[in-house]
Amino acid sequence: MDREQFRKAGYAAVDRICDYFENLESYDVVPKVQPGDIARLIADEAPQEGEPWENISKDFDRVILPGITHWQHPNFYAYFPANTTYECILADMYAGAVSNPGFNWLCSPACTELESKATDWVAKLHGLDDTWQNEGKVGGGVINGSASESCLTVCIAARERYLRLHPNTPFAELVIVATTQTHSLAAKAALILGIEFVAIETKEEDDWALRGDGLRTALEEIEGQGKKPFILIATLGSTSTGAVDKFGEITAVTADYPSLFLHIDAAWGGVFLSLPECHDETFLSAINARAPQSADDVGEGAICAGGEVHSISSNLHKSGLVTFDANCLWIRDRALLTSALDVTPPFLRTAQASAGLVTDYRNMSISLGRRFRSLKIWFALRSYGVTGFQKHLRQLISRAEVFERALLDADKGVPGVVLFTPRRFSLVVFRVVSLAAATPRSDTPDAVAARLERENALNASVVRHANEDSSLMLTPTTVGGKNCVRIAIGSPNTEDRHVLDLVEKIRRLVDRAREEVGDSKQL
Numbered sequence: 001m002d003r004e005q006f007r008k009a010g011y012a013a014v015d016r017i018c019d020y021f022e023n024l025e026s027y028d029v030v031p032k033v034q035p036g037d038i039a040r041l042i043a044d045e046a047p048q049e050g051e052p053w054e055n056i057s058k059d060f061d062r063v064i065l066p067g068i069t070h071w072q073h074p075n076f077y078a079y080f081p082a083n084t085t086y087e088c089i090l091a092d093m094y095a096g097a098v099s100n101p102g103f104n105w106l107c108s109p110a111c112t113e114l115e116s117k118a119t120d121w122v123a124k125l126h127g128l129d130d131t132w133q134n135e136g137k138v139g140g141g142v143i144n145g146s147a148s149e150s151c152l153t154v155c156i157a158a159r160e161r162y163l164r165l166h167p168n169t170p171f172a173e174l175v176i177v178a179t180t181q182t183h184s185l186a187a188k189a190a191l192i193l194g195i196e197f198v199a200i201e202t203k204e205e206d207d208w209a210l211r212g213d214g215l216r217t218a219l220e221e222i223e224g225q226g227k228k229p230f231i232l233i234a235t236l237g238s239t240s241t242g243a244v245d246k247f248g249e250i251t252a253v254t255a256d257y258p259s260l261f262l263h264i265d266a267a268w269g270g271v272f273l274s275l276p277e278c279h280d281e282t283f284l285s286a287i288n289a290r291a292p293q294s295a296d297d298v299g300e301g302a303i304c305a306g307g308e309v310h311s312i313s314s315n316l317h318k319s320g321l322v323t324f325d326a327n328c329l330w331i332r333d334r335a336l337l338t339s340a341l342d343v344t345p346p347f348l349r350t351a352q353a354s355a356g357l358v359t360d361y362r363n364m365s366i367s368l369g370r371r372f373r374s375l376k377i378w379f380a381l382r383s384y385g386v387t388g389f390q391k392h393l394r395q396l397i398s399r400a401e402v403f404e405r406a407l408l409d410a411d412k413g414v415p416g417v418v419l420f421t422p423r424r425f426s427l428v429v430f431r432v433v434s435l436a437a438a439t440p441r442s443d444t445p446d447a448v449a450a451r452l453e454r455e456n457a458l459n460a461s462v463v464r465h466a467n468e469d470s471s472l473m474l475t476p477t478t479v480g481g482k483n484c485v486r487i488a489i490g491s492p493n494t495e496d497r498h499v500l501d502l503v504e505k506i507r508r509l510v511d512r513a514r515e516e517v518g519d520s521k522q523l
């Protein structure tokens with residue numbers, strides 16, 4: 001393709017993209033394809049001779065779109081949101097044009113400096129104080145591809161920190177600690193690093209959040225077994241129910257465990273830190289609080305005190321208006337990353353880095369080359385402004401409130417539906433309960449177990465049939481042995497009429513589930 005062909009093809013692509021958004025609602029959310037259907041449309045090897053662009057571009061419609069699950073669709077309520085914006089689509093085009101690997105300052109000065117600025121912007125937007133910002137020269141941010149990558153990266157930093165504090169600790173004694181509600185990224189990091197993983201049970205009465213007493217008991221137990229917990233991965237907005245661990249209670253405990261690194265996975269919930277009205281429920285003041293540095297913490301390699309949050313990561317590519325992928329990771333002390341990850345060979349040394357003037361991002365992340373992601377964040381935040389960004393988040397919350405109210409309305413709502421946990425931001429997790437009347441014998445263990453089984457079947461049926469209807473998509477979750485239905489609202493394209501329509505669909509699905517499971521339809 002030459003430049004003039006690109007010019008034409010580029011304009012046509014933008015037109016095609018606009019048509020896509022224009023017609024988004026007419027697509028099925030979930031494509032009607034079977035495994036292998038798309039692969040069969042794709043040649044088994046690259047063509048020997050190049051093909052005309054016209055044929056290639058047509059195949060986006062013929063081959064790709066029929067196999068796309070439309071995450072931007074207003075009726076997409078599954079997993080978590082994956083926002084995209086025109087600003088970011090354009091940013092990806094520009095980033096594609098300069099194709100900079102950004103591994104050190106000299107190879108990509110603008111990528112490096114914009115990344116430092118963009119992570120500071122987002123830190124400020126999230127209410128993270130200056131100790132998290134590059135401006136302060138100690139802490140700072142880095143943009144990774146995913147929360148999983150950030151989690152793995154801080155696990156390495158935490159391991160090296162622990163080994164500096166306690167040299168010669170046998171690898172087999174090290175443990176990564178999380179909770180049963182932590183995303184699988186923690187177990188995966190443990191798997192990759194070949195380190196044992198321990199998940200602390202959380203409780204229904206705490207809305208599945210980790211609390212101080214539970215943490216203390218678990219740490220005592222782990223240490224009692226001669227094991228060395230070196231990192232705790234807490235969560236701000238769990239995937240299943242949006243649980244927010246009690247960070248203030250947690251840091252009160254970790255103050256007694258100064259070798260324990262504390263990371264917060266705020267992959268989904270982090271962006272809601274951008275709303276002042278959410279600061280209490282996200283424990284922002286505990287996230288920002290510093291622990292007094294004790295004598296033990298000072299000295300080479302013993303950086304960051306116990307009793308404070310050491311790192312936090314937030315996915316702007318979920319509800320944050322930035323096209324996949326853009327995970328911001330902030331760390332209280334950048335040296336924790338660079339001392340663990342800097343393997344700079346002579347040919348990568350630069351005078352600027354040696355003089356301490358610049359950040360070489362390869363020393364704060366796993367890969368050498370990296371995508372120019374900060375451009376997307378910069379474009380989106382400038383175009384929306386803080387006000388527009390907050391308005392988007394408030395709109396998501398408001399849609400979830402409208403849905404919740406309509407679903408639970410005493411007169412017009414869906415009978416026999418209860419919230420499983422309180423709504424968190426724009427996530428509503430509910431449960432269909434049995435309408436069979438309670439009898440004097442319904443609290444025997446057998447009757448309780450039978451009721452649980454019936455209710456689990458009801459909820460499973462709702463999700464199964466919901467997903468047979470390709471006009472919407474939702475995902476189930478099971479917490480504490482109870483099957484639930486999750487509604488994750490997050491598309492900027494979702495309007496009140498969509499969530500009200502969803503309530504009507506749920507009403508029909510619940511009726512059908514009661515018939516299927518043999519539960520009475522009325523109270």
Ligand SMILES: *Cc1c(COP(=O)(O)O)cnc(C)c1O
Pocket residue numbers: 080145146147148149183185235237238239265266267268269315327
């Ligand atoms: C989505 C999510 C993740 C995974 O995010 P990736 O960026 O895909 O790794 C991790 N934790 C939580 C709480 C999430 O919601």
